[in-house]
Amino acid sequence: MPPLDQTRFRPPRGVHADAALAFGTLVLVAIAEGQRLSTGEGWVPSRIASWMLIVAVCGALLFRRRFPVAVGWFTALATGGYYLLSAIDGPLVVVPIVALYAIAAHGRLQAAVAVASSMVIGVYAGTLVGNSDVTGTAVFMLTGWLVAVVALGSVRHGRVAYAEEEARLRATEERLRIARELHDVIGHNISMINVQAGAALYRLKKDPAQAEEALGAIKASSRETLRELRATLGVLRRVDEEAPTSPAPGLAQADELVASAKLAGLDVRIERTGAERALPAPVDLAAYRIVQESLTNVAKHSDAGQVTIQLAYGVEELTVTVEDDGEGAAAGPVGSGGGSGVTGMTERARALGGELTAARRPEGGFAVRARLPYETAGEPTERSDR
Known part of the structure; x- marks a missing residue:
């Protein structure tokens, strides 16, 4: 049996997830509103205004990632207006709750608390003016849901911030490691070349044989420098490849360092x-x-x-x-x-x-x-x- 390709069943993410949620909510609210058409009330102005608010609230969900606070306030107020005009208790309240989560997930905790408080106050005010569909128990439950949504959004923001900080630390440590390796690999040989070049210039006239020996050491050191530089850059260029199998330098090569230093005097x-x-x-x-x-x-x-x-x-x-x-x-x-x-x-x-x-x-x-x-x-x- 062939293995199941899990990539075909990935849920939508990002803007596509927002579009799917907005469309699904629009369909559910439209079905609920369709019940009013069967009563024969007709397209009265309140119904037209309700449909306009439905479309506006669901459409605003597409912008919750770019403008989370503005979308949160708009959806909360527009949803409140919809419930004042419509006699159907539709699922449109899902949209401002999702927008509230987006505000908290962006780290705007004060704005999230303000939006959630206004929603609770608005619903409680509806119970005071005689709306029998909303009781004190419903207000209490709504408050608990909104607190949970804000808490989940804050946790999400904290996890994202922690992951970003971890990534920055790893990148910084990797840059420091690369800089240290390049300094140790290249700096030593270049410094020895500089010292040996000075020694060759000093001995060129007095002792040509020693000058020739120093120039030979310069040639060998420069060749070794180029080899190690190519190897280091080759490792840095490798992406998704196997790690290099050549052994790292160690104290077994200490005698080579001693020989190079002796050529420098x-x-x-x-x-x-x-x-x-x-x-x-x-x-x-x-x-x-x-x-x-x-x-x-x-x-x-x-x-x-x-x-x-x-x-x-x-x-x-x-x-x-x-x-x-x-x-x-x-x-x-x-x-x-x-x-x-x-x-x-x-x-x-x-x-x-x-x-x-x-x-x-x-x-x-x-x-x-x-x-x-x-x-x-x-x-x-x-x-x-x-």
């Missing part, structure tokens, strides 16, 4: 302590990016000659420390907010439930220290932390 060594273990992918990526950005900052803002990378594998967390012996302006951009490197590293650490500090060392130089817990790597962070 830095003496870098890695010290590992503790029992090495397989790291969760988010922790591995964050540690790699922190080391990468720290080396970029050293090359750009410091006159350091030696850099030490310490990887301490603890029982519950990984500690990454990058220290240099620079005496230049390594800490200037870090603390002043002139760049986004340390900000990005801090965000990476906090996203994993850890922390990062970056400051000058008392004995000279600069140090970046990050604490990255293992167990919180796969857990979502709280909105307040973000």
